[in-house]
Amino acid sequence: MKRFLPTPHLLSPLAGPIALNLPKVAAPRVSWFSVPVRRFTAFAPSAPRTYAYAKFPTKKKYKMTTTATTLKGEPLDKAALESMLRRRMFYTPSFEVYGGVSGLYDYGPPGCALQANIIDLWRKHFILEEDMLEVDCTVLTPHDVLKTSGHVDKFADWMCKDPKNGEILRADHFVEDVLEARLKADKEARGQKVEEKEEDPKKKKKKSKGLEAVKLDDAVVKEYEEVLAQIDNYNGEQLGELIKKYDLRNPATGEQPSPPVAFNLMFQTSIGPSSNLPGYLRPETAQGQFLNFAKLLEFNTGQMPFASASIGKSYRNEISPRAGLLRVREFLMAEIEHFVDPEGHKKHHRFHEVEDIELELLDRHTQLSGQTKTKRVSIGQAVRDGTVDNETLGYFLARIHLFLKKIGIDQTKIRFRQHMANEMAHYACDCWDAELLTSYGWVECVGCADRSAYDLSVHAKKTGAPLIVRQRLDEPKTIEEWEVEIDKKKFGPFFKKDGKTIEAAILATTQEERGQLAKEMEANGKVIINVPGVGDGKVEVSKDLLAIKWQKRVEYIREYTPNVIEPSFGIGRILYALIEHNYWTRASEGGDEARGVLSFPPAVAPTKVLIVPLSSNKDFTPVVRKLSQMLRSAGVSSRVDDSSASIGKRYSRNDELGTPFGVTVDFQTLKDGTVTLRERDSTRQVRAEEDKIIEAIRALVEGTKTWQDIESELPLFEGQEVDITVR
Amino acid sequence: MKRFLPTPHLLSPLAGPIALNLPKVAAPRVSWFSVPVRRFTAFAPSAPRTYAYAKFPTKKKYKMTTTATTLKGEPLDKAALESMLRRRMFYTPSFEVYGGVSGLYDYGPPGCALQANIIDLWRKHFILEEDMLEVDCTVLTPHDVLKTSGHVDKFADWMCKDPKNGEILRADHFVEDVLEARLKADKEARGQKVEEKEEDPKKKKKKSKGLEAVKLDDAVVKEYEEVLAQIDNYNGEQLGELIKKYDLRNPATGEQPSPPVAFNLMFQTSIGPSSNLPGYLRPETAQGQFLNFAKLLEFNTGQMPFASASIGKSYRNEISPRAGLLRVREFLMAEIEHFVDPEGHKKHHRFHEVEDIELELLDRHTQLSGQTKTKRVSIGQAVRDGTVDNETLGYFLARIHLFLKKIGIDQTKIRFRQHMANEMAHYACDCWDAELLTSYGWVECVGCADRSAYDLSVHAKKTGAPLIVRQRLDEPKTIEEWEVEIDKKKFGPFFKKDGKTIEAAILATTQEERGQLAKEMEANGKVIINVPGVGDGKVEVSKDLLAIKWQKRVEYIREYTPNVIEPSFGIGRILYALIEHNYWTRASEGGDEARGVLSFPPAVAPTKVLIVPLSSNKDFTPVVRKLSQMLRSAGVSSRVDDSSASIGKRYSRNDELGTPFGVTVDFQTLKDGTVTLRERDSTRQVRAEEDKIIEAIRALVEGTKTWQDIESELPLFEGQEVDITVR
Structure with missing residues (x-):
């Protein structure tokens, strides 16, 4: 539904x-949340x-297609994962000490940092890369706006x-x-x-x-x-x-x-002290962007196409929320509204950069035939053969794919599913969802719709605001046609209360009719207009009240309402899928139960580096502080764990948090200034001078070097990592 | 009020x-917003x-003290500034095409980027620097939580x-x-x-x-x-x-x-489909942090002190909002809750790092004597002489000062005003506001309060949740005292419905009374307990139901409720003050009206670099694209302005946007690969090869070099900047 x-x-x-x-x-x-999960x-x-x-x-219900696995391809133990996420405070039910409220979750430190890093990469990948105009609009939205958009009646x-x-x-x-x-x-x-x-x-x-x-x-x-x-x-x-x-x-x-x-799924409230301004918490961030269109166009010095973007909370008052982070009442969205001229087939000037990128597409024809098998096809091919409606839509599908890949989504668990013709709103041209495979099945995490001119049109119609583009024509356009001129000063007083109706009837005449009327006027000095509802439906209008002329005019400006391509991201869902896709377990050295690891790419990992002094020996303190400072200067986030737990336990805790690198300070460090660097996934270590290690970390976090590179450059360290305490 | x-x-x-x-x-x-402006x-x-x-x-009313000026010390023309901010879309009334809603503003692209940069610096300055635990809690808050906190009754x-x-x-x-x-x-x-x-x-x-x-x-x-x-x-x-x-x-x-x-200033709504779960939009971000205290302490492996932090929207339904961004109904806050042991004078282990920092303090004694003159005093001195209550509070005042300085707040327009004794809540020990001087007078932008154990205590009392710290004692503590032991199996059946009341009366006895009762029991085999409301108020309890013993026990754990130091930032107010403090005008070369400049430090400037091709000549396109890419790789945000306006106009537009650097691509570039670099405030330019310019920009943005350094390293360019079009 x-x-x-x-x-x-x-x-x-x-x-x-x-x-x-x-x-x-x-x-x-129909926004990205409306058809959240394919079943x-x-x-x-x-x-x-x-x-x-x-x-x-x-x-x-997903039995046939569910292949939700750990990163290593093993069956995913959701209960174990959820217990770990809770223990490490990735997220937690809100107001739990008050009994909780379903559908509301708080992010703890690692969840919060993971979310901030996803947003940071999103901003770089979309807003900075494409010069988008980011706006931050209010969540509180007055009734009229959401009445026009259709949400009051139909959401x-x-x-x-x-x-x-x-x-x-x-x-x-x-x-x-x-x-x-x-x-x-x-x-x-x-x-x-x-x-x-x-x-x-x-x-x-x-x-x-x-x-x-x-x-x-x-x-x-x-x-x-x-x-x-x-x-x-x-x-x-x-x-x-x-x-x-x-x-x-x-x-x-x-x-x-x-x-x-x-x-209705919107949270209602009242703005101001009197109750005569009902409002809602926005169910999506899009409306604020549409309403600011004219100002954004001006900010962009009138140039088309351009995109606005917004990152912020939205709200939906679910009747009975379930499925953890996948269906919540308050959630973070990132939405892009790309405004494009509907003429010219919605070409995109950077489409050539992505046209060879291959996506797994599940088009509507395949679905109609009852199949669920995706086709791997380049986006260039998909646009050429009409599977994807236009270049701009195709460009964004590819860019979405690249973004998901960049943050660490498993490439074998992404597909793009096209909406069925009757699943879309009547005005939409085409719509695709990026779906990610999780233990809940295929989950819609990004929607990408071509919404035509719908949104700008309805708001413009309601408010009279010119949400349009005025384009100077390269070649002025000459138009010749019949025009009617009403002498308003005489017309109104003459027809009195029927004046408006008769005027509307005259203005509604076609070019063909006007040609006929012009002849009639020429011949008789008056015309008979059909005006249903006035007298016998025929009204006589004389030439002193109305002129009908064959006029020539030159137009220099073309006015049009842009179409909107809208990629819309549910950050919480992406975050959850990212966690599942990067989770795996490894046997602990002690032989007790398997330990969880979250193999986030460094760019999204909540913390990049764990600094571990071997023991609580005071001599380590200045070294630890210096390392922290060096990492901060290098723009790399780190945390110190100087708790009394064994080094192995401390690393194990950070494997669960997804911290990719660890630096150990030991007694050797005090002698020669060397520290060890541990890589989370392999647990292998190298040892070198502090500044070399910092430089290695910087390169690893920025992605300019791999761990293999580092191993080939710096000497391997073979010391055991588990349960070293004070020597 | x-x-x-x-x-x-x-x-x-x-x-x-x-x-x-x-x-x-x-x-x-009393939160930071409650007494927003000193008058x-x-x-x-x-x-x-x-x-x-x-x-x-x-x-x-500020006539006596108002010295709101431009950055250059000239009188501030607020109307001109506001018109510029509107024209450049720093912010704009929300829903303007629908007539607007007072107290709601949208941030346009430069305002949004400025806000994001302030937040980014805030996160680095506080959260990363101090290893704070960032959380992201929901805005939707059920009634019970805000009833306990006092907001339902008193906000x-x-x-x-x-x-x-x-x-x-x-x-x-x-x-x-x-x-x-x-x-x-x-x-x-x-x-x-x-x-x-x-x-x-x-x-x-x-x-x-x-x-x-x-x-x-x-x-x-x-x-x-x-x-x-x-x-x-x-x-x-x-x-x-x-x-x-x-x-x-x-x-x-x-x-x-x-x-x-x-x-009541809270926005009310209803959570879920039935109306039996009333809720509010949070008026501050603090409550979510308090409610998660136990989990955060565990996440921090039980170590004290620690701080949580949160950045997010809060809501206050103002009766009649005015003063632009200073009093709005939806606003961004950044709040820190630093949890500290109330014993040990709230020392801070990094206080020595800041103790020499001098602040302008307006203490409560000065205010009581009717004065408004601030004293410039080091925070170390202020804590030593008791002006500021404790080191932790003093540490944060200094850190707040450093933060404001870092983002570009005018140092001559910051003061710290202490709350009067009767201006604070009864439980608060001390509270200081960082106030910034603007054309609206001194505006409270950051509050910093020592809230004692109030918040954790009320929530713990209401819910029974153990929002406490259990500290292992270095030296176990031996306690000897009278203890009462009730034989529950017999006691309940014997007294039936009065059992609970009598038990409570026994447990409520003092040590002295118990000593007396023990003697009585020893002598008579029974005691008489005063229990008002049961029978004649005297109840006989025999020794088979109750024992009173002198017991010795050893305590290894101390339990306490931490105190909270709360620095609370109103981001919108800081942003507005930052704009005023960095605004000035300079005469244009053409001699027409003065042009606005926003001299933001590079770190907060919405865009760091403007790339300007001399003309729309197609040969410039690949160079411009390459420069953009190089800047992106250097982690520096840039925008291209290839509009048809003159170079002077384009730079002038970007001076208003606060863009610190400009790179011009001209025909010389096509010959020798050199470009010019312009500095916003001086409008001086240097010219060098692309990679040298990029490196210079990177150093300038990171703050490792000044413009003077760059001028001494790279050749000055003396070409005029205004109204160069195509040669």
């Missing part, structure tokens, strides 16, 4: 148990494969209420949960193996109450599976019909919930 | 026309000088309403405005010169309606002046009395407004 109601995307000709007569109503905006349903393997989109897929999910305990349920999730429980009960009755759905234990317990082994008719099973396969295509009324038809009841109470009603 | 009601700070023994009987009620939190009132020059604090002082201003037109007025502003208008009318009647108050023309026009030259009694003038001098000390009831006593009427309607009521 989309965030914008109604939901006009019936994706396959599959005949559902309830007919889906979804009108092709304009969905005013593949495997209920009816012998039937033609069907597909649907879910807000939150469970692992079970909603369906919810229903349990009449007994008042529990509020997201309608599509509810239908899904109950039908799945019945199918599960059926499987148990048939003696088939039932896979456990991953969920929090509290919920499972509650649900299992209603779960007795009950066999269903084969036809019913098929019907349920078909409903589930297209659960996201039903609107509220249809979900209500499903609830009635199958007598779906809340396991907690045994009651049928109320008919679904639309629940 | 403070943000926390009631307002317990009557600052002088001045006998006001309405007695101020303000109880010393606990103001639970000096000059109404009664012959009377002893009085003072008061205002949210928004007008220029007029408010007084407002009243016009009964006729419904206009909502901030009560203190209203009283101030009307009395000032009367004093002005009186002055006019006396034929004295009236200074214009700077305000928006609309308002002035409205107000001038009521302004006829009316002479007042001398006694009345004195009374009004006394009221105005302490306008911030009145609570709502007292403001209401003033309105009645002086028959103050809204000039727009001629009506007396309703009695003032408290208006």
